[in-house]
Amino acid sequence: MLTYCEPEILRLWKDYRKNLLGDPKTHKKGRTHYDSEQQSFSDIIQNRLEYIKEDLSNEASESGPWGNLKAIALARINWSSEMNNIEKKYCQEENVNIESIEKRLSDLDDAYLNTLLQLISNEQKTDLTKEIEEELFPYKKQMDKDAFKQTLELGIKGLLRERLNVRRISLYAS
Secondary structure, rough: OHHHHHHHHHHHHHHHHHHHHHOOOOOOEOOHHHOOOOOOOHHHHHHHHHHHHHHHHHHHHHOHHHHHHHHHHHHOOOOOHHHHHHHHHEOOOOOOOEEHHHHHHHHHHHHHHHHHHHHHOHHHHHHHHHHHHHHHHHOOOOOHHHHHHHHHHHHHHHHHHHHHOOOOOOOOOO
């Protein structure tokens, strides 16, 4: 069923990305919804990366028990260095490599969530696992073991993201 919808979903995703960031092939200078000033495509991406840095900084300074946990997890990754490397490596004025930037941000997002999973208590992990297993139970017999395991892991991370109010680290997250 999903393969039937795949072409339309991919088209909508491409349109969403163009609307959010612009089209690197045709964008020279123009207005964006980020700023009313004239900007190059590289500037738009760099502004987006700055927004992500600011968002991570805000997340690291949250108060409360989850805020402390997030601060510890964020401190284990050298975000400033990572973001600077992304800008230097992929944000050249004439050749902005959006796919590589997004892949690296996705890897960092995954590292952040994995660190959070390591930091929460075993009891919290068990509770998350039980909740996701209950949601997946009706589908378990229809899935092969590897697919179920992967879906379970993604579900646990998704639930952790939801519970801790962790925003996705992505050019496309708003």
